[in-house]
Amino acid sequence: MNVKQWLINGNPRGRPLQLDDFTAHETQFDDLQDGRIRVRVEYLSFDPSQKGQMENISGYSSGQALGDIMVARGIGEVIESRVQDVPVGARVVGPVGWQEVADLEAGTFEVVENDDLLTARLGVLGSTGLTAYFGLLRVGQPQPGDVVLVSGAAGGVGSVVGQIAKLMSCEVIGTAGGPSKCAWLTDELGFDATIDYKAERIKHRLSELAPGGINVFFDNVGGVALNDALTRIATGARVVICGGISRYGEARPDGPTNYFNIVFRQATMAGFLLSGYEREYPEARRRLSGWIRDGKLVHREDIQHGFENAPATLIRLFTGANMGKQLLKL
Template sequence: MTVNRQWLINGRPNGRALVVDDFKWVEGDIAAPGEGEVVVRTLYLAFDPAQKGWMENIGGYTAPTEIGDVMRGSGLAEVVTSNSPLLRPGDRVTGMLGWRDFATLPAKDLLKLPDDGPPTAHLGVLGTTGLTALFGLQKIGKPFPGDTVVVTGAAGATGSVVGQIAKIGGCKVIGVAGGAEKCRWLVDELGFDAAVDYKAGDIRGQMREHAKGGIDVLWDNVGGAILNDLLGEIAMHARVVICGGISRYQLGQMPAGPENYFNLVFKRATMEGFILTDFIGEFPWARRRISAWMRDGRLRFKEDIQVGLENAPRTLMRLFEGANFGKQLLKVSEGS
């Protein structure tokens, strides 16, 4: 515990793709914990497309970043030193750690993990990924048994959970993903009713084969042309849930408005976005419900694990290349 390797924000990737030079590698000291603080060793980091937006200071729902800040990121860590009665050395926690080996943080800002189940699940299906899927679907999508639910980015961490929860609720589920392998995984392993490969082209034509009565709930993680195409296939009184916009994150700018948006009027449909923290008071019961589905085998998850803190920038870039298969994680250290 003498050197703390860190990645700092070194650029604003507005209007362009990320490059390695947007980050700066430095080595420094480990800050001593003050009253109520702990020092934690990072074991795993989690990656989400929104991290690029944080670097751009787009959206306004999180505190702005500055050039020279430690790159923000959530992760799984082990407590090394504690000046708080809330946590002891050896405890496993999750929280906003940043891209670094060690973080000195208030104990109250970290979530102590139970001993049961795989710890990395708390960075995905039991963390923001699963919570986003559950609340967005139930609060905004409001599916009924028998509804046709379509999920874009369906082989990603959030989309794959959305589809499985919709199946648990008795819906017909169609995933949109890139490539035959991902589409097979959705159908053969997760139980989706069908999958559309956007790389094969003619998304609307493919969708019409599987959603003959139209789309009742459209969950969108992508935006851009795919959202536009699917808005043309919504059913009467459809609910469109806007969760993410991977096409926007890559370019760093807002895409043009979808040409088919007026179908919302023709179909008397709604389109609504949300931020997960809108439902923070309900997180405990949601985690219990997701845990129960995992125990009885109705909810499965996949992790894509890269290795080495030095590879953090490249790991984030994988999200925008469609290279990740499941929740994107980076293993930083083994822990004790």
């Protein structure tokens, strides 16, 4: 069968992503091998770290290279199966890549129910939500009454971080770009306050909003957000470094010149990877699903349409156009 794909055509290290970093391609699939399933891809998941992965490609390494299919997680319907107990018609989540049809090896995918939380498995119940959950609860360790600041709060991870912090009885401030994102955070997600970084100086607004300082800062952005927040941390603060989306387009991104304030504040700045918490995923998913079904956790998906728009959809993330988890429906 004939299958459309998007291949990696450029390494965007030190510059913004461009449409021509990808090449449209069409290939002929052979017969399905034993121990694999063939799925028709229905949804693709988008994540800022995908640009980071592209920056590590090399034409010479044995890993991901120019000309490879762009890597991505997604959801698909099984159209052919040579794996026991995985019937045609089942829905799976797995590393489908940017292609209309994907062959997946047993062990690399998970069969999921085709219920109202289907796409949530790429977002709030997938790595996005799990990143928010473990990063906030395990690394940030919020205590009731703590002031929690989230940068990139209207993004997939940030919007979940802020809501979990509210569930933990914290006071939550989010930074986001523009009045509509800020209104969504306060009116629909229950954030206590927001800072529109396009219109306001984060540092000055934090002095007003959190005169006693920030106890937990969950950073998805880097750059000015991180540097400003570091001047406003409270004694014993936990700074959780999760993402640095403001840095992705820059050849030589700045470091946080105010890092030394962690000494005066006896504070900690910590990075983490989701893979450190794998054994606890089921428990985390159980709690996240419970909060969603109880109406305590709002998850919003920004769904673009059409396989031809995959490159443009990834670029959206870096222009701040998305509100909530970025997906593409094929």
